[in-house]
Structures are given as C-alpha cells and as structure tokens.
Amino acid sequence: MCLSSAKKMATLQFKGKSPYEGVLSRKHDASDFKYERYTNFFTKDIGSSSPVCLALFGLGRAGSIHLSNIIASPRLNLRYIVEANKDLWEPAKARWNLKDTMFIHPDQVDTVYQDKALQACLIATPTFTHEGYILGSLGAGLAVFSEKPIAEDPRSTVRCYQKADQVGKPLFCAFNRRFDPAFASIRSKVRSGKVGHVQMIKTTSRDSPLPSLDYLKISGGIYHDCAVHDIDMITWVLGEYPTQVFSVATAEIPEIDGINDFDNVAITMKFPSGSIGMIDLCRFANYGYDQRLEVFGHEGMLHAQNDTPNKAEYCTADGSSQAPMYYSFPSRHADGYIRELEHFLDVVQNNEEMSVTDRMTAAVSKIADACEESARSGKPVQLNWTVQEIPKGYVQV
Incomplete structure (x- = not known):
C-alpha cells in the first residue's frame, strides 16, 4: 500500500461499532421537550379517553394565545367562548372554524355554569372581572385556569382560593415563565x-x-x-x-x-x-x-x-x-403557554399536584x-x- 493510501485510511482504527448493535430502542435527551410532546401523543396515558370540555373567557391578547393552543390540543373540546365584544365573534368563528363552539355574552354566562358536560374554565379577561368568573366557575364545580393575578386585591384572592378548597376543584394561577x-x-x-x-x-x-x-x-x-x-x-x-x-x-x-x-x-x-x-x-x-x-x-x-x-x-x-x-411575549413564550396548559390538563385529568x-x-x-x-x-x-x-x-x- 502506498504512503498516501495509508494516510487516507489512518482513522479506520477509530471506527466505531454499528449503531444497530446492542440497541433495542433509542432514547432522546430529556431536554428535547418538543420530541417528548410528540411521543406523548401516542404513548402517554392521559387518564381519560375523553377530551376535557372547556369554556374560554376572553378573546383579548392572552385569550387569543390560549385559543390557538386549545384548538391544537387533542385533549380539549372548546365548548364555549365568553366574550363581551360581539364584533370578535364572527372573525373568531371563521378563523378557527368553530362550528361546534357556542359564543356567549357575559350577560348569559349562567348558560355556561349550568352545562353539566363542562369540566373546566380558562379565565383570560381583564383583572377586575376575574373574581366573579372564578367564583362562578368554581361554584358550578368546574376546574379553573386563571391568568394572573387571581383577583385585584389579596382579600379577593383569598376568597377565590377558599372557594376552590370548599368545592374541591383546582384553581391554577398562570405564571407562564x-x-x-x-x-x-x-x-x-x-x-x-x-x-x-x-x-x-x-x-x-x-x-x-x-x-x-x-x-x-x-x-x-x-x-x-x-x-x-x-x-x-x-x-x-x-x-x-x-x-x-x-x-x-x-x-x-x-x-x-x-x-x-x-x-x-x-x-x-x-x-x-x-x-x-x-x-x-x-x-x-x-x-x-x-x-x-x-x-x-x-x-x-x-x-x-x-x-x-x-x-x-x-x-x-x-x-x-x-x-x-x-x-413580544406571545412569540417568546409560545412554548411556555403550551406547557402550562398541558400541566393544567394533567391536574384535571390525572390529579397531578398543581405547581402554582x-x-x-x-x-x-x-x-x-x-x-x-x-x-x-x-x-x-x-x-x-x-x-x-x-x-x-x-x-x-
């Protein structure tokens, strides 16, 4: 063998074994949460064969972020949207093809609370409305996901958490970071x-x-x-x-x-x-x-x-x-919003311990x-x- 050929082949001594040898299955690093989410679509036991029936309160900035994640989740069935601005109803219906979602004005919110098929509410309205919607939802026996803060003042926040304890339903405050x-x-x-x-x-x-x-x-x-x-x-x-x-x-x-x-x-x-x-x-x-x-x-x-x-x-x-x-935050924290919603669903469906x-x-x-x-x-x-x-x-x- 000529000297030049020997030099070209000099690294053969470092060649490893076949990647198939002795490997029954491959595992990804735990840091790849997106791949984990993908595999969970097929392998994770979510504790329930039926999606969670949900009502979304508010179609503002936060509500719009949550809406896209709700629609994308196979674990959720968006049953209601409660929104005071009726001008937003038709654009939202058309954009998201919400044929089976009922749009409700806050004046008729009792329709939501009286629906026995409903399991949870996501509150993304202005802060001054939170306490009323949270107490109404908990009073109807519904789990609640609320944008922060829970309420405008500490006493109102305490009332909301006391109600959650009383009815035995989770009240999750969304610190998405x-x-x-x-x-x-x-x-x-x-x-x-x-x-x-x-x-x-x-x-x-x-x-x-x-x-x-x-x-x-x-x-x-x-x-x-x-x-x-x-x-x-x-x-x-x-x-x-x-x-x-x-x-x-x-x-x-x-x-x-x-x-x-x-x-x-x-x-x-x-x-x-x-x-x-x-x-x-x-x-x-x-x-x-x-x-x-x-x-x-x-x-x-x-x-x-x-x-x-x-x-x-x-x-x-x-x-x-x-x-x-x-x-801005909708793009910077897009993954965080998805992950916090998944956590809330784990709390509702699998009785996982609430992190906030x-x-x-x-x-x-x-x-x-x-x-x-x-x-x-x-x-x-x-x-x-x-x-x-x-x-x-x-x-x-």
Missing part, C-alpha cells in the same frame, strides 16, 4: 446543586411593544402587572422568600407618569440564606422583548439568553448579523406590595413570614 424550557432547566440545575449555593440571581425584563395607556390604566401597575413574574421566577428558582426588599422606580414616559405609574424599576431582594436577587424591569425596549435570567454560585454560573425566531446568520466584510430577538399554589401567589403579591412601598417611600422594607405562608417545597432559614 415557570414553564419556559430554558428557565425550567435553570431551576432544575440550581435545585440539584450545579452552581452550589446561589450568591446572586438576576432577571432582566424589558417589555415590547409599548402597551397602550388604556391597558396600563387597568393593569394594576408595573409592580403587580410585570414585576410579579420576575419575583415569582427568582423565588421559585431559589425556593425561599426575601426578608428585605429595596426598590427604586422612575417614569421616563410622561404619559405613564401622568397615571402615577412607573416605567423603569430596579429591585434588590435579600434572602435568609444569604442569596441576593436583582430585577431590572422596564415597560418598553425598542429592540424587542428582552428577557434574561442569570444565576451565579460558588460552583459556576447559569444563564438564559434571549431567543430569536431563527438562527440564520448573515456575514459580510463589515461583520455578521442575525434575526433580532422575539418582538395559593401560598405562592399570595407570597408573590406580598413581595410586590413591599417593593412598591419601598419605591414610593424611598426606604427598604422588611418582610416577615409565618409558617402558614411558606408553600410546600420552599424553606425559610
């Missing part, structure tokens, strides 16, 4: 000790597009509309609640200042274990929906960067570029109140916690 694959992966790694004790945990949340003033006037303010997501994320990852918070906030946009709200917020949280949490929050980023998470500990660092619609890269002599980050409980939502609201108090007073706020306030899986050192 928990179901984002990247954030969920970071939480899992933190809880398994990959970074050791957490020294710093940071979130960046800069909204896009600029919300309308009509929405901001009924949003509950930036702390309860936006910061609650970051507060929930940080406390969920750590599994503990802060004992001190300090926040500063400004209103750079005159129209937002005019409604006594803020558009730029910074929050620091001190935890009993010694961890420090930081939140960088803004109502508007002109470059897209900026959402990041970083966890730093003695053993290393974890971070979730912004996602983009595609990974194609354009290169020239002047440099390289790629598609900008997602424009009354104590968790109450704690997040309490922290948000303290952060806003700090911003308006200019002083840090101390937080005390009773044993009754700490959820299962959380600790208070």
